[in-house]
Amino acid sequence: MAKKLMKGAEAIGEAAIRAGCRHYFGYPITPQSEIAEYLSRRMPEVGGVFLQAESEVAASNMLFGAAATGTRVMTSSSSPGISLMAEAFSYMVGAEVPAVVVNAMRGGPGLGGILPSQSDYFQATKANGHGDVHFIVLAPASLQESVEHVMMAFPLAEKYRNPVMIVADGLVVQMMESVDFDIVETTDPPDVEDWAATGTKGRRERNLVKSLFLDPLGLEEHNRKLRRKYDEMEENEVRYEEVLIEDDTKLVAVAYGTTSRVVRSVVEELRGEGYPVGLFRPITLYPFAYDRLREISKRDSVKGFMSIEMSTGQMIYDVRLAVQDLKPVGFFGRQGGIIPTPDDVRKAMLQELEKLGG
Amino acid sequence: MSDRFHNEVVFAGFGGQGLLTAGKLLAQAGMAEGLQVAWVPSYGPEMRGGTASCTVVLDSVIVGSPIVPSPMNAVVMNLPSMKKFAPEIKPGGVLVINSSLIEERSDRTDILQVPINCNDIAIEVMGNSRSANMAALGAIVGATDMISYESIETALRNLFAKKPKLVEPNVEILKRGYEIGRAAREKAAQEG
Amino acid sequence: MVTIFTRPDSMFDTPTHYCPGCTHGVAHRLVAEVIDELGIKDKTVGVAPVGCAVLIYNYMNTDFVEGSHGRAPASATGIKRSRPDLVVYTYQGDGDLASIGAAEIVHAANRGEKITVVFINNAIYGMTGGQMAPTTLPGQKTTTSPKGRDVNHIGYPIRMAELLATLKTPGYIVRSSLHDPYHIAMAKKAIKQAFIYQLEGKAFSMVELLSTCPTNWGMTPYQATQWLKENMLQYYPLGVFKTPEDE
Known part of the structure; x- marks a missing residue:
């Protein structure tokens, strides 16, 4: 068909x-x-x-x-x-x-x-x-x-x-x-x-x-x-997708479901402008991709993570568990049924990048 | 990524003006051309204020955000929709305005405005304004050239496959809309 | 030697955990005898309740599913709808069926699920230690109605058989009692008829069995049967409340 x-x-x-x-x-x-x-x-x-x-x-x-x-x-x-x-x-x-x-x-x-x-x-x-x-x-x-x-x-x-x-x-x-x-x-x-x-x-x-x-x-x-x-x-059964997580990636956004699509668009846009950002998308929320995220967190180029969710911060706990707080984990979320707009996410990611030293 | 095709259209107006259907046809036509497509009904705070809308996103690789607060193009079928979306269109985009119901024009000069008397065209062809949405759909396809006319006509013919009497008049409305859109695009291109 | 009385084939040869004088054993046996007589052991699935009878599957030698509290009619629905060739019955107490599972029993009956429900009404919560049930009689003392059930505070006991009989959907609704041999024989007849209706694909069926709980009533087994006879029969009349043949 x-x-x-x-x-x-x-x-x-x-x-x-x-x-x-x-x-x-x-x-x-x-x-x-x-x-x-x-x-x-x-x-x-x-x-x-x-x-x-x-x-x-x-x-x-x-x-x-x-x-x-x-x-x-x-x-x-x-x-x-x-x-x-x-x-x-x-x-x-x-x-x-x-x-x-x-x-x-x-x-x-x-x-x-x-x-x-x-x-x-x-x-x-x-x-x-x-x-x-x-x-x-x-x-x-x-x-x-x-x-x-x-x-x-x-x-x-x-x-x-x-x-x-x-x-x-x-x-x-x-x-x-x-x-x-x-x-x-x-x-x-x-x-x-x-x-x-x-x-x-x-x-x-x-x-x-x-x-x-x-x-x-x-x-x-x-x-x-x-x-x-x-x-x-x-x-x-751990499943995940990595988007534009490359050798120079400094900030890794972590997002799933609908939110990950918005983040994907922003990451592609920011990459196009030369910002070293990437997206890690968990496909299975349980089991969570702890090991893979930890590997990524050990890279010297990676300075921080950011959990982006339609909540006040839930997956962020798993992201922090994964990276064991060796690297900072920021957060951006919308609640109430509001899907974050690409502009929202862009601003938040740029701010986070700034915090990590550009 | 330079070859990547990406486009977005918001269809907005009163409930009952057939905007969700117009959007669906665009999505189907895009899909037939091998594009990735997403059709998203209006949601959240947008739903208030008597406007019904949907967004169609077309992309040659993958549709990222299905949420498009500033669309590349918009079709507005009533005044509240015009007021809402005209300021939000990205520079270089197209705004199809149903001039049968909207006298105003946007003061923006960085977008292509295509006024088209959708209701009048539909009444001329079919005796009622029910198919005004098809004129607007034709116009946005003609003015943006994002997909071929053949694809959108095929999608429309499939939609009315079970109501053969409605096919030809709707195709005529679509085509007249398309010609108006295309003429506007070509004129703008000449004027640079 | 001619064997004239033996353990039903559908039961395991094992002592039960029930208290002395408890009528669960009698009710189990009646169900097992009916399953044997109808020759349906190989295609029967029981659904256990939460309550004293949760361990019914330790005694009944058929496939069993252990439901959650009060939801046995819903789980039985899932079983019967997915495997209509099976004979499916629930075995539920009064807390399970008439309190927490009131919605599930009403709607299973109202949908006319082709299942059989064996409902043990002993006017008290057994497993949790003698608390008030929706079937506890007015004035009856329990651990949560120490001064006796006050109908102004908590309302009157629910008559489930009568309640289900009001439904328009065809069904077989009976109340029997286990307080003496005659009524036990009558109860078996009702249980058998209930399974027959299911086998014929005719109707939902529920057999309510007035039962004793000597331990939580604080009585000897004999006193308990007397108490049932003198008190419960007044409030819970026996009889056939509805048959699928009714208009």
Whole structure:
């Protein structure tokens, strides 16, 4: 199929279909309701199931139920709804079931606003639920990348038997760009008979999908098993992109998602004018590219970093962890649903460059 | 990077003037020419004040910022949009003004202003002003030459594929807009 | 030798963790007998609640999913909608179903999910140590209603069977009791019918079972069955509140 101009919400929905997902449970919330709307039309066409739940709490527990049978399943929501889903997310990590979750982040806290934001970074990367919980978190910057992330999220979730979250923002789901579904390989779902609740069919011992371990030693062992999976994710799944980080780069901006696109434009512009700046774009927010950023920070030419976010400063903690404060880490952010303009970012980066001695 | 093509158009006016559709057609035509494209509906504080707008960004390599506070070009279909975007266009850009509804002109001399009576053209061809957006779309393509006329006409024909009766009149409106835009561009080029 | 009574095939041969006199064991057994009799053990998936019965999967030899508190009907929905060939049932207590999971049970019933719900109503929170439940009777003393349930403060106990029976969507809604052998036999009949409706793809079904909690009621098992008979039956009438054949 040729490239197609699509709205983000629809591209994400279609990508799920292309990835072989036939079950979606969700609840309306701005700005991502179009994902549900699209799938309510599309799922019946492919013999799938779309179900609008009575709440995000119920939707995520439906997700859990379907995932417990080894079915490819997805939900989507936006910040306040994701908070409600956190209950089931934790159970799903504990019970080791795969699923895909899309969060079109909007401004918070509380009801906040309905416009694009990146202020769920902490929640997504560190606290998708209670307990020792991690999701692989993918942060697409374009619609093509959103499609790729949705399509690779299912096999990733299945590989680790752990949910995968795609953090988009309100802009990604609302804008239109060209997308090509054919460049992403689709995979068949793996055999799940050794763990999933599919009925014994008289062929095997029964399977138990659960997260309760009343024996402390048993729970500790379970936690360590999960930790080993996180270690594997950290070993194998770190993704990032470097833009114009060259031998002479002095200031490295770190940005993801929509913000990274604005920063990319500014970095290209400043480079053209001879300023030694570059962009580091984390593609997985968890696992975070600590090692690569640390390597970059060890270069003599690199004098500092700058985290640029639609929050009051969340990813900056990871950037500082990565560079271990051996180099200063500045910050620029907009909040409230406001996407930083190229002018905003340009000014902030030039100021930071000045601080670092030109 | 000198060969890199990059362009931006803001389409702004009242809700219902078909600006989101006009922008979508431009994005589709750009995509057909092999460009990277982004179509972004107005967001944030821009949404207030009765103007609906969208921004289309075309780039031969990659669309960086989809947020363009100072666009290279703008199509304004009503006065509030004119007041908002005329001062923001980058020098050397094009401002397509729907002169059916806007009497004023910008006092800027560093941009090319293309007044075009979009509503009148649409009424002449179709008996109503619903397709005024097509005249404006033709004009911005003609005045900027950012994509070929053929590409935009194809995009329009595809849009109306299921409503064949609407194809030819809309193409005529688009074409008349395009000619007005092109004439303005050529005249400006002659005048240097 | 002719075997006339044995452990159901759908149960493991293991002692339960339930207190002496608790009716969970009886309810488990009824479900297991029904699963055996219908020959559906190989395609049954149970959804465990949060509460005393969370460990039901230690006793029932079928696939099981352990839900979060009150959400078993939602998880069961996810299971049944993704694998309609499975027989899916939830087993929930009154805190789980009537309090924290009130929304999930109402909406699962209202969607007509083809699942079966076994609802244990013992008028108290068991696992957390005898706190007031939405089903605690007026005046009943619990650790969080030390002077007895004050209906002016907290309202009246919820009659879940009656509440669900008001829904327009077809369903099979029954209340039975486990306080004596006759009613236990009746309860089994209802549970079996509930599973049959699911197998026929006909309707959502819920069987509410009036149950005892001698430990948290502070009674002997015998006193507890008497108390159930004398107090709960008055407030929670037994019967079939709705069948899929109803208009």
